[in-house]
Amino acid sequence: MRPVLADVYAAAQVIAGIADATPLVPSPHMTDVAGQEFLLKLENMQPIGAFKLRGALNAVAGVKEASGVTCCSTGNHGRGVAYAARARGIRAVICMSELVPQAKVDGIRALGAEVRIAGRSQDDAQAEAQRLVAEEGLTEISPFDDPRVIAGQGTIGLEIMAARPDTEVLLVPLSGGGLAAGVAMAAKAIKPSIRVVGISMDRGAAMYESIRAGHPVEIEEVPSLADSLGGGIGMQNRLSFPMCRDFLDEVVLVSEEEIYHAMQVLYYEDRIVAEGACVVGLAAVLSGKVKVTGPTATIVTGRNLDMEMFTRIVTGQDVKLGDVTVKGQPYRGRA
Numbered sequence: 001m002r003p004v005l006a007d008v009y010a011a012a013q014v015i016a017g018i019a020d021a022t023p024l025v026p027s028p029h030m031t032d033v034a035g036q037e038f039l040l041k042l043e044n045m046q047p048i049g050a051f052k053l054r055g056a057l058n059a060v061a062g063v064k065e066a067s068g069v070t071c072c073s074t075g076n077h078g079r080g081v082a083y084a085a086r087a088r089g090i091r092a093v094i095c096m097s098e099l100v101p102q103a104k105v106d107g108i109r110a111l112g113a114e115v116r117i118a119g120r121s122q123d124d125a126q127a128e129a130q131r132l133v134a135e136e137g138l139t140e141i142s143p144f145d146d147p148r149v150i151a152g153q154g155t156i157g158l159e160i161m162a163a164r165p166d167t168e169v170l171l172v173p174l175s176g177g178g179l180a181a182g183v184a185m186a187a188k189a190i191k192p193s194i195r196v197v198g199i200s201m202d203r204g205a206a207m208y209e210s211i212r213a214g215h216p217v218e219i220e221e222v223p224s225l226a227d228s229l230g231g232g233i234g235m236q237n238r239l240s241f242p243m244c245r246d247f248l249d250e251v252v253l254v255s256e257e258e259i260y261h262a263m264q265v266l267y268y269e270d271r272i273v274a275e276g277a278c279v280v281g282l283a284a285v286l287s288g289k290v291k292v293t294g295p296t297a298t299i300v301t302g303r304n305l306d307m308e309m310f311t312r313i314v315t316g317q318d319v320k321l322g323d324v325t326v327k328g329q330p331y332r333g334r335a
């Protein structure tokens with residue numbers, strides 16, 4: 001069943017006091033660039049360093065007393081599930097591929113969850129999670145294709161619309177689409193005229209390709225500065241695909257170079273440390289790919305990055321991603 005606005009309000013009750021009410025702050029520099037007020041919803045300040053705690057808390061709260069929970073994850077969902085499971089005192093087994101940065105693996109272990117590294121893609125990690133469901137009776141929590149996860153992420157939309165009802169454009173980082181589905185559904189239920197744009201990296205943009213094709217398609221997963229946006233949407237996708245198709249006004253893609261530059265902008269101009277996945281909304285505006293028409297908000301989705309790579313970026317050095325190199329450039333103000 002597709003979640004609706006009432007489910008988002010119910011999720012807000014579940015997560016209250018743990019994962020709600022992050023700040024929505026203006027970015028003077030991006031306001032200057034965009035020519036419109038530009039706001040940052042700081043989900044990087046969540047207890048696990050990413051918004052995924054919202055959906056995970058809501059989903060784990062809905063699990064009947066079971067032998068435990070499992071999930072596949074590019075890192076942040078696993079951290080959210082680990083946190084929520086620990087709070088409920090149940091077992092969590094998090095399945096991830098070798099592409100997940102070590103910093104994220106360490107963060108999950110520190111929360112007391114078991115970690116399984118399986119294969120080189122999200123699909124491999126998901127196969128391992130399904131094996132655990134079949135063999136050990138764990139309950140699987142999808143990172144994006146779950147009504148309670150989508151409703152949990154949608155609470156970000158509620159908070160933005162409550163704080164700034166005059167918001168006209170929402171720029172939402174897009175991967176499996178749980179975040180975009182929940183936020184767009186909630187925001188449009190409250191204000192039908194709002195424009196919601198999903199943004200992905202241009203290498204391995206599964207939801208973008210799926211919406212174009214009219215059905216879920218498989219993509220090749222490659223390393224990206226926006227590692228949290230990697231992975232497919234699942235060939236059996238039931239909810240996040242149709243919701244993103246119906247609620248997003250458009251999907252825009254940004255390059256690794258544009259993500260690199262936007263990470264520098266957010267760091268030097270707003271003094272915020274955030275993952276590549278978080279800055280795609282800024283990158284879309286900085287590159288001129290999205291023109292905004294009124295007060296605009298983007299979601300700074302998380303801060304769980306590899307500090308060594310981040311240091312290379314803010315000091316303008318080249319970054320190697322598998323067999324491609326993102327050419328570095330020191331930050332020189334507005335490009």
Ligand SMILES: *Cc1c(COP(=O)(O)O)cnc(C)c1O
Pocket residue numbers: 050052076077143144173174175176177178179180228229275277278301302303
């Ligand atoms: C998961 C994640 C996203 C994308 O969310 P989806 O629901 O998969 O579209 C964006 N940014 C960060 C930091 C994430 O962890």
